[in-house]
Amino acid sequence: MTDLATQAGDAAPLPFQAQLDAVAPTLPGAGQPWAATLRREARDRFRTLGLPHRKIEAWKYTDVRSLAKRDYRPAPQAADGLSDGLRAVLASDRQEAGRIVFVNGHLRRDLSQLEGLPDGVSAMALADTLEAGDRLVADRLGQLVSVDDRPFHALNTGMMADGLVLHLAPRVVLDVPLNVVFLTEAAGDAASMVCPRVLVVAEPGSQAVIVERHAGVDGAHYFSAPVFEVDVADGARIAHYKLQQEGDQATHLATILARIGRDATYDNFVLSVGAELARNEIVTRFTGRGGDCRLSGGYMARAKQHLDTTTRIEHAVPDCRSREVYKGVLDDRARGVFQGKIVVSRDAQRTDGYQMNRALLLSRNAEIDSKPELEIYADDVKCSHGATAGEIDSDALFYMRARGIDEQAARNLLIEAFVLEVLDEIADPAVREDFAEVVMHWLDGHRND
Amino acid sequence: MLSIKGLHATVDGKEILKGVDLTVRTGEVHAIMGPNGSGKSTLSYVISGRDGYEVTAGEILFDGEDVTEMEPEERARAGLFLAFQYPLEIPGVSMTNFLRTAVNSHRRHRGEDELDPMQFVKLVRSKAKALGVKDDLLKRSVNVGFSGGEKKRNEVLQMALLEPRLAVLDETDSGLDIDALKIVADGVNALRGPENATLVITHYQRLLDYIVPDHVHVLAGGRIVRSGGAELAHELEAKGYAGILPEAA
Incomplete structure (x- = not known):
């Protein structure tokens, strides 16, 4: 904690602080006391945590100081129309059916299909639910998995203006994938930032496949700090596939949080190929026996790209399984980071955990940092991990x-x-x-x- | 067709080949025999252009052209083929994809149209059938889970698909039982013709009962120390390398 205190005490102004304070009164739901409180606490948390630096263990391999070098401003909301660049990006998306599109963090109804979902499935704009004081959102948003030490999660909560709220009623099965696309661009020459937020509430026994895609235009300086929260209630199954294809000058620092109930399954796969600097930080927590969590993904980087995958699986209860398989290809001066932590609480007997990260280095200047961490307090567990780095055979x-x-x-x-x-x-x-x-x-x- | 003159080659700075001379004409089968460590495998790798095998003197002329500076793929497309002693396993690359990529790179080189997957499957099935290579092997990853015999048969299948002018068979008999050996040898013999040639590299005479050479050379200490007809192989079999190479033993 001394590091944090030192950081907060630095004379240089904390990046994003001014933006956070400035936008607060203008955000949707600013008039709702619970939303105002949630955001205020997040702002305070961000102020305390500050921009992470490499003396903080969790950020040892990923340097985000470049964020302080540009004046990132909240991306403007475009009511309609689409720049040629984004139009081309959207055209490359093969999944048009059931697509929900956000541009610069804001829902674009003209490009989205929110209607026609099966009975018991509702997709809503986060902005609307905040304005309306939606009970579901008030109860769950930011409440599923507590992450007090993650600055970009705090930044998102403090600044979130829009996003998606997806609710699956008990035992409802959404059998076609739901495609959620986030397109971001800079405002002219100015650097822009977005904090899109997704909340998925899967009631007991429900099922859905969600494909989340983030993309932008090459050459544009923008920063995206998305947060994806999912509540996988007892017996529910959520498959969450993510494609990180941001523009080549973008910074993408994402937080994915999942609460996994009894006999529930959360399946996550992230394919990360875009951005100059990207981190996918995934935290999952089992809250009932028999839960299943699979986190996997691929990362492919070249030039000076930096792609980080940081996971934390909390086995808080007995009889749950987790599996992590990641593979990366790194060329030129690219750098990959994998930090995988599995925490097995004292009560979490008969935990079954597996973790593997394999990297293929195509250049002598490419680098992979792998840090598996097992923190086991129970005595009857099966946990294994491995990491390899190699060249072409x-x-x-x-x-x-x-x-x-x-x-x-x-x-x-x-x-x-x-x-x-x-x-x-x-x-x-x-x-x-x-x-x-x-x-x-x-x-x-x-x-x- | 192949003319090797005064060939010296090093591996990791150590000289293995110390002046090899060898001439192979079209339509001929030559065998190179020699004790372990004589440089047999080095010769096959030098001919095919493997990284790390450095020619320090001499030349390798293939159809009159010096190939020593050519990349392995250029040599292959010019008609040189090396059947590996230990064929590599390549997980995740399907046999069909591997073979089609190889065949099409040869076709492109010759200015021919590439084969589409359907055309290729037809071609590979007919060749595979003749060699007793089962269809299900074609669906697997290259050599992954293949038996020793299946791997060698797969080498001959590749040879049948690529139709090389000169095939170098590096210890093709190693790890094969007699039945597998016959199948492989039959496959090689079926591909022999007046326009191509074969260089068989082997430690044992056994393979030469099935692939009968016109010329036999004994490689020892990085040089060809004796050459003769097919009878030389039998002499070697009877006397052993020590018997005919007292100075090299």
Whole structure:
């Protein structure tokens, strides 16, 4: 805590502080006492925590000081129309059906399909629910998993203006994936920031597949700090697939929080290929026996990209299973970070946990930092973890070249094989195919280098 | 077709080949025999252009052109084929994808249209059937979970698909029982023709009962120390390397 205190006491003004204070009275639901309190507490928390620096253990490998170098302003709300850049990005999205689109953090009804969902499924704009003082939102927003030490979660809560609230009534099954797209761009030459927020409440026995996509235009300086919260009640199943495809100058610092009830399943896969600096921080907490949590993903980076995956799985109750499988490909001067923490409480007997991170380094200047951490207080548990970092297998490469395959094509086949394997963690075949497209597209970019 | 002159090569700075001379003409089968550590595998890797095998003197002419500066894939497309002693396992790359990529890179090089997946499956099935390679192997990852015999048969299948002008078989008999050996040898023999040639590298005479050479060379200490006809292999079998190479033993 001394680090935090020192930081707060620094003379330099804390980035985003002025923006936080300025927007507070203008935000939707500012008149609702509970929303005002939630935001005020978040602002205070952000002020105390400050911008993290590398002396803080959780941020040792990821340096976010670049955020202080630009004057990020809340992105303007565009009522209609779409810039050519974003129009092209949206056109590349293959999932048009059941799509809900946000531009610069604000819901765009003209581009979204909020109607026509099955009975018992409701999708609402967060702004509306805040204004209306929606009970569901008041009870759950920011309450599912407590994360007091995460500054960008606090920043989001303090600044959130809009987002999605998805409610699944008990035993309702949404059998087609719900596609939520966040498009962000800079306002002219100015740097912009967005804090989109998603709250998913899956009542007992309900099921849904949610695909979350973040994308933007290359060359634009913007900062996105999204928060995705999901309450997976007893017996519910939520598959949450995320595609991080931000523009190449973007910073994307996301927090994903899941509360997993008795015999419930939360399945998360993140494919991270965009942004200059990105972090996906995932915190899940089991609150009932028999829960299942699978966190997996792929990260592919080149140039000077920095992609961080930080997970924390809290086995707070007995008889739950968790599985984590990540694979990354790093080229040029790119850097990958994987920090995976599994906490098994004293009561959480018969916990079954598995964690693996594998990185393929394509360049001598690429780097991976893997930090698995097991914190186990129960005595009857099965937990294992592993991490590997390696280069392309030169023997396999020669074998392929000896058959007449060009070196680059052979390398791509090997990289493809390495990454595509992790996509098997995606249960939904259509989503798996879409994500495979993104991987192939990344490799095409490689071919053209 | 292949003319190796005064070839010296090093691996990790250590000289393994110390002046190899060898000429293989179209339509011929040559065998290179030699004790362990004589440089047999090094010769096959130097011919195919593997990284780390450095030619320090001499030349390798293939159809009159020096290939020593060519990349492995360029040599392969020019018609050189190395059947590996230990074929590599490549998890996640399907046999079909691997074979099609290889065949199409050869076709592109020759200015021919690439085969689409349907055309290719037809081609590979017919070749595989002739070699007794089961269809389900084609659906698996390259060599993953293959038996020793299946791996070697897969090498011959690749040879059948790529139709090389010169095939170098590196210890193709190792790890094979007699039945598998026959199948592999039959496959190789079926591909022999007046326009191509074969270089069989082996420690044992056994394989040469099935792939009968026109010329046999004994490699020892990085040089070819004796050459003769098929009978030389039998002499070696009878006397052993020590028997005919007292100075190299």
